[in-house]
Amino acid sequence: MAPKNKKNLFILDTNVLIHDPTALFRFDEHDIFLPMVVLEELDNNKKGHSEVAQNARQASRFLAELTQNVSPADIHKGISLSKRAELINGDDFKSSSGRLFFQTDGDTQTLPVTFPGHKNDNDILSITLALQQDTHYPEVTLVSKDINLRIKAAAIGVNIEDYHNDQALEDVNLLYKGYEVYPADFWKGHDKAVDSWSEEGRTFHRIKGSAAKKWLPNQFIQIKDDGDFEVIVRSADKKGAVVERISNYQKDRSSVWGITARNKEQNYALNLLMDPDVDFVSLVGQAGTGKTLLTLAAGLAQTLDNKIYREIIMTRVTISVGEDIGFLPGTEEEKMLSIPILVTFKRKPSNNTLLEAA
Numbered sequence: 001m002a003p004k005n006k007k008n009l010f011i012l013d014t015n016v017l018i019h020d021p022t023a024l025f026r027f028d029e030h031d032i033f034l035p036m037v038v039l040e041e042l043d044n045n046k047k048g049h050s051e052v053a054q055n056a057r058q059a060s061r062f063l064a065e066l067t068q069n070v071s072p073a074d075i076h077k078g079i080s081l082s083k084r085a086e087l088i089n090g091d092d093f094k095s096s097s098g099r100l101f102f103q104t105d106g107d108t109q110t111l112p113v114t115f116p117g118h119k120n121d122n123d124i125l126s127i128t129l130a131l132q133q134d135t136h137y138p139e140v141t142l143v144s145k146d147i148n149l150r151i152k153a154a155a156i157g158v159n160i161e162d163y164h165n166d167q168a169l170e171d172v173n174l175l176y177k178g179y180e181v182y183p184a185d186f187w188k189g190h191d192k193a194v195d196s197w198s199e200e201g202r203t204f205h206r207i208k209g210s211a212a213k214k215w216l217p218n219q220f221i222q223i224k225d226d227g228d229f230e231v232i233v234r235s236a237d238k239k240g241a242v243v244e245r246i247s248n249y250q251k252d253r254s255s256v257w258g259i260t261a262r263n264k265e266q267n268y269a270l271n272l273l274m275d276p277d278v279d280f281v282s283l284v285g286q287a288g289t290g291k292t293l294l295t296l297a298a299g300l301a302q303t304l305d306n307k308i309y310r311e312i313i314m315t316r317v318t319i320s321v322g323e324d325i326g327f328l329p330g331t332e333e334e335k336m337l338s339i340p341i342l343v344t345f346k347r348k349p350s351n352n353t354l355l356e357a358a
Contacts, residue, residue, distance in 0.1 A: 007031050007098060009137040011128050013144035014041040014120075016163045018052055021059040023143075023163065024066075025081060025096040031137075032081070035127045036103045037120045039063070066100060076104050103127060121149045128158050175284060179220035179268055182211070186223050205231065208240035215241045218278060220268045230264070232271060246271045257305075259297040266290055273298035276308050 011033045016023050024032060042063075045056040066079050078099030128142045142160040144150055153160035195206040215221065215233045221243060223229045231243035248254060249261040249270040256274065261267035265285075272281045273295060283291040302308040 006138065008139040008141065009033055009101075009131065009134075011035065011124070011131065011140070011142045012038065013124060013142065013146060013149065014038045014045075015145040016143050017042065017059040018045060018055045019145050019163060021055050021062060024059075024062055024100065027096070027098055029097045031078065031098040031101060033101045033131065034063075034103065035124050037123045039102075041120060075102060121146070121152065124149070125153060125156065125158060128153070128160075129156070132158070178218075179222065179264075180215070181222045181224055183224050186211075203245040204234070205243050205245075206240055207243060212236065212241040213238060215243075218272065220246065220271075222264070232268075247274070249274075256294075257297040257301045259293060261294075262290070266294060269294050270298060274302065276302065 008030045009032075010027050010030055012023060014037075017038070020026070042056045042060050046053055046060060066081075067075065070079055078101045081100055082097040124142065124144075128140065131137075132140045134140065140159065142149075142153055142158055143163050144153075144160060145163055150160050150162065193208075197204055213236060215236045217233055217235060219233045221231050221233060230246050232246050233241050233243050235242045246267070247270075249256060249267050250263075252260060254260075256270055261270055266289075269281070269283055269291075272278050281295075283295070285291055296312075299309070299312045303310070303312055
């Protein structure tokens with residue numbers, strides 16, 4: 001099938017390409033093999049406006065560009081991915097130097113009788129078993145996101161792995177978290193002569209040092225083992241940063257419409273949501289972490305109690321990213337009635353707005 005080499009061969013399941021269409025370019029110097037049934041499944045999933053359909057279409061476009069102006073003989077020899085990696089922008093794909101192979105013959109391996117029926121998963125397993133007999137490759141691995149397929153593969157001795165190289169925004173650590181925690185020895189590398197002053201009941205400090213120069217406006221700073229020192233950055237320049245002491249909404253006496261923060265992240269969120277000078281607040285978190293609750297509490301407090309805003313407008317997404325309505329309990333009607341996605345507070349008397357994406 002393939003020329004002799006020391007590379008490994010990875011067989012991609014359909015769900016890998018649907019999960020990450022750029023998976024074709026993420027296996028460095030190793031070769032990729034696509035069974036024909038994978039192309040059929042991509043074709044069956046390309047219709048619609050769901051994320052699955054969009055990714056299936058994108059994977060098909062990549063494959064179409066890879067095979068453009070390529071002869072059947074070249075396809076049989078394997079399409080060089082290194083010459084086609086420019087299809088993807090970014091440095092992550094420059095190491096893609098393997099070759100792409102399609103199933104061009106009917107070589108398969110008979111599965112045990114315990115695998116009844118003609119299923120696509122079984123076809124992929126039989127193809128993988130046949131390719132494992134190919135001595136051109138030191139290792140042949142099936143890659144799939146399907147846990148049941150991985151269980152079946154393990155039962156018959158097929159080398160199979162989950163797909164983990166989908167870090168586009170998989171790495172939650174890469175997201176801006178909005179705060180920074182420093183060790184207790186923070187002051188050793190910074191000027192201890194901190195300028196402090198008060199304005200209208202608010203306490204400010206000017207901090208000098210290398211770290212302070214890199215802080216961003218509205219970023220929260222906490223000194224570890226010094227719970228009393230939690231501030232929000234108001235401005236930063238080459239000389240340092242001006243910070244302000246934040247409010248502690250974790251205490252009952254400072255609750256917002258009866259809602260108190262249960263952790264520092266919720267406390268930081270309330271400090272932003274209760275600040276009329278912050279025009280846009282974006283909260284990211286798992287379902288049930290209080291994003292909507294905190295937003296509504298802050299909106300009600302500032303609209304009904306503080307009279308800063310004249311009305312609250314709530315909108316929700318009418319078309320989901322996928323074709324499902326999520327995994328939380330409740331019917332479709334209950335979810336559409338209870339889950340606000342965008343909250344807008346209109347300020348009096350101007351038209352300035354505060355937005356929160358939940």
